Amino acid sequence: MSRLLLPTIFSISRKQVPAASLFHNLYGRHRRFVHWISDMSEDSERSSTTGGSASGARTFCSLQDLTAKKCVPCNAKDLRPMTEQSAQELLQKVAGWDLANDNGTLKLHQSWIVKSFTKGLDFFKRVADIAESEGHHPDLHLVGWNNVKIEIWTHAIGGLTENDFILAAKINELQVEDLLRKKKVSK
Numbered sequence: 001m002s003r004l005l006l007p008t009i010f011s012i013s014r015k016q017v018p019a020a021s022l023f024h025n026l027y028g029r030h031r032r033f034v035h036w037i038s039d040m041s042e043d044s045e046r047s048s049t050t051g052g053s054a055s056g057a058r059t060f061c062s063l064q065d066l067t068a069k070k071c072v073p074c075n076a077k078d079l080r081p082m083t084e085q086s087a088q089e090l091l092q093k094v095a096g097w098d099l100a101n102d103n104g105t106l107k108l109h110q111s112w113i114v115k116s117f118t119k120g121l122d123f124f125k126r127v128a129d130i131a132e133s134e135g136h137h138p139d140l141h142l143v144g145w146n147n148v149k150i151e152i153w154t155h156a157i158g159g160l161t162e163n164d165f166i167l168a169a170k171i172n173e174l175q176v177e178d179l180l181r182k183k184k185v186s187k
């Protein structure tokens, strides 16, 4: 129906023509429905491309292979922390990592048991090489001589960005079997 026709229909007062009020309601509902749909699609568009959720405004956060991606400088003005929901989605891509909420700051966390204190330091060196090449750095803990714990978050914005998941995925690729204590297989 052409736009020109519609206003004329609505110029008829609803009192005079009951059918017009029925049509008006239906059209009104249709219009609200159309607006609802378009709002929905804008919202979904906004959250998936501008990082309302995933990776902050700058980097589009897709679930493609994180190891093929490169960390971006954390001082990018439009980077902001991702939501917990987006972090949960990305967590599927980094086996072995958990999501920790440290006083409102979301972080990635994983721990290992190494064969010795010095093997722990060797572990850190291998992680450090990746961090330096990515320009993005984890928090490294070596506790009780053989317990390695790594936390990853984006300090510059106080939360998680795609950078953290890229770093976690690349740490997962490290060959560290020679450093780890064999897991006891429960009998």
Ligand SMILES: C[C@H](O)[C@H](O)[C@H]1CNC2=NC(N)=NC(=O)C2=N1
Binding pocket: 072, 073, 074, 075, 135, 136, 137, 138, 152, 153, 154, 155, 156, 157
């Ligand atoms: C400019 C450069 O991106 C920053 O200094 C980097 C260095 N490494 C970093 N690592 C982490 N985890 N968070 C940061 O905010 C951060 N900032």
